[in-house]
Amino acid sequence: MPDRPLPFDQPVFVTRPLLPPLEGFVGRLRDVWSSGWLANGGAQHQALERALSEHLRCAHLSLFNNGTIGLIVACQAVRLSGEVITTPFSFPATPHVLSWNNVTPVFADVEPGTMNLDPAAIEPLITARTTGILGVHVYGTPCQVDAIDEIARFYGLKVIYDAAHAFGAEIDGRPIGSFGDATMFSFHATKLFHTAEGGALAVNDPDLKRRIDLLKNFGIRDEEHVVMPGINGKMSELSAALGLEVLKLVDAERTRRAHIARLYAQRLAAHAGVSLLRPPANVRDSLQYFVVRIDPAVAGVDRDRMHERLRRFNIVTRKYFYPLCSRYSCYRHLPSAQPANLPVATRIASEVLCLPFHGGLSDDDVHRICDAIDHAIAEGA
Ligand SMILES: Cc1ncc(COP(=O)(O)O)c(C=O)c1O
Numbered sequence: 001m002p003d004r005p006l007p008f009d010q011p012v013f014v015t016r017p018l019l020p021p022l023e024g025f026v027g028r029l030r031d032v033w034s035s036g037w038l039a040n041g042g043a044q045h046q047a048l049e050r051a052l053s054e055h056l057r058c059a060h061l062s063l064f065n066n067g068t069i070g071l072i073v074a075c076q077a078v079r080l081s082g083e084v085i086t087t088p089f090s091f092p093a094t095p096h097v098l099s100w101n102n103v104t105p106v107f108a109d110v111e112p113g114t115m116n117l118d119p120a121a122i123e124p125l126i127t128a129r130t131t132g133i134l135g136v137h138v139y140g141t142p143c144q145v146d147a148i149d150e151i152a153r154f155y156g157l158k159v160i161y162d163a164a165h166a167f168g169a170e171i172d173g174r175p176i177g178s179f180g181d182a183t184m185f186s187f188h189a190t191k192l193f194h195t196a197e198g199g200a201l202a203v204n205d206p207d208l209k210r211r212i213d214l215l216k217n218f219g220i221r222d223e224e225h226v227v228m229p230g231i232n233g234k235m236s237e238l239s240a241a242l243g244l245e246v247l248k249l250v251d252a253e254r255t256r257r258a259h260i261a262r263l264y265a266q267r268l269a270a271h272a273g274v275s276l277l278r279p280p281a282n283v284r285d286s287l288q289y290f291v292v293r294i295d296p297a298v299a300g301v302d303r304d305r306m307h308e309r310l311r312r313f314n315i316v317t318r319k320y321f322y323p324l325c326s327r328y329s330c331y332r333h334l335p336s337a338q339p340a341n342l343p344v345a346t347r348i349a350s351e352v353l354c355l356p357f358h359g360g361l362s363d364d365d366v367h368r369i370c371d372a373i374d375h376a377i378a379e380g381a
Contacts, residue, residue: 001378002371004375005313005372007312008315008365010314012315012316013316014190014316017196018192018193018194018250020242020245020246021245025241025242028241029238032044039236039237040217041234044240044244045235047240048063048195048240048243048244055247056167056177057178059202059206060202060204060206060209061202062212063234063235064198064200064233065198065199065232065233066186066188066197066199067093067162067184067199068093068096068186069233070184070186070200070201071160072097072100072101073201073212073215073230074181075132075134075160076101077208078158078181078182080131082103082129082130083103084098084104084130084132085117085125085126085133086105086106086107086108086134086135087116087134087135087136088324088337088342089115089321089345089348092328094136094325095107098134099330104129105334105336107324107326107331107334107337108125109342109345110348112348115138115141116135116136116137116138116141116143117148125336130157131157132159132160133152133159134160135148135161135180136162136164137165137166137286139286139320140165140166140289141169141277141279141280142166142171142283143161145161145179158180158181159179159181160181160184161180161182163185164184164185164186164188164191165186165191165288167191167193168286169285169286171282173284177202178202181205182201182212185199185200187199192250192254193243193247194243195239195240195242195246196239198239216231216233216234218230253358257287257357258285258287260359260361263366263367264276264290264355264366267370268292270374271299272299273294273295273300273301275292276291276293287357289320290355291320291353291354291355292353293353294306299377300377300380301380302350302381303351303352305376306377309372309376310369310373316356318354319349319352319353319354320352322349324346326342
């Protein structure tokens with residue numbers, strides 16, 4: 001067995017928010033203070049919307065106070081109702097936004113490679129009540145957008161993508177926000193690009209953008225006209241100001257994360273039972289998470305035991321996304337939620353583990369994490 005590595009002095013988390021130099025942020029806050037304008041589409045908001053439209057190459061972008069409200073609004077804006085087919089392998093927000101729209105989530109199984117909605121599993125679930133598909137580009141790996149688009153066009157369904165993890169991802173050079181009817185990005189502090197709390201919707205249709213902008217501001221068209229039952233989804237000037245400073249750091253953070261990913265891949269290649277989620281060759285990685293799958297039969301240790309053993313070294317890994325959304329008490333009664341219908345997702349959820357992955361990790365940190373993984377495997381079952 002390898003020597004027992006020393007635990008980290010402080011917990012090492014899966015991620016760490018990207019913090020821009022405080023002076024730059026304070027400079028922007030001064031501008032906000034002197035404008036006296038804290039919300040409702042002020043100068044910072046306008047500047048961030050422009051900057052992100054350019055960065056993400058979106059036809060139209062609307063900023064939100066968080067990604068979940070953005071998704072709720074997207075469902076309203078494209079008028080989802082009845083049933084919507086979605087993945088069980090995601091964060092709670094994905095099915096919950098359907099519930100908040102009085103829509104029943106219908107869970108379809110995922111593909112073993114991308115861990116995203118399996119297009120072949122979608123079609124058998126379509127009923128007269130189905131109005132849309134809510135795909136998730138989980139961990140930033142894109143869904144099979146062409147196959148999903150073909151099904152949606154044939155059956156007349158709307159497509160919304162949850163790209164909470166997919167900031168900066170591309171398929172064959174095409175930006176991730178250009179697929180489907182609407183795409184949501186999350187700018188939560190845990191995301192590579194963030195505004196502390198925040199999010200955005202990207203759409204191609206200018207009329208849809210107008211509807212979204214009304215919906216996120218209570219449906220207020222002007223001082224005397226409220227034209228639809230909207231909600232408050234607006235991003236504040238403070239968040240937008242932070243986002244403008246964080247955006248300056250994104251390219252360097254991506255470079256550092258790409259290096260860390262290569263280092264992990266080199267070290268973990270020694271373990272046949274630990275496989276990596278690698279984006280397909282035609283995909284630009286969002287570098288949001290570093291995910292491994294642990295096959296207990298080959299590794300000699302299962303995911304839960306690895307999670308516990310790494311905790312002893314002060315390494316805090318996450319079992320994203322266990323349990324499956326279909327196992328939540330609010331969804332487990334649904335016919336589509338039965339584990340027998342979701343064999344791939346059920347297996348994946350028991351094998352995935354997200355390792356610490358952010359630009360604040362030194363090469364030495366990554367080696368120490370890998371030493372701890374070596375040790376956890378050498379300990380065996
Ligand atoms: C897949 C997915 N969808 C939606 C969300 C919700 O985004 P937000 O926290 O910005 O509301 C998250 C949050 O991490 C997520 O991981």
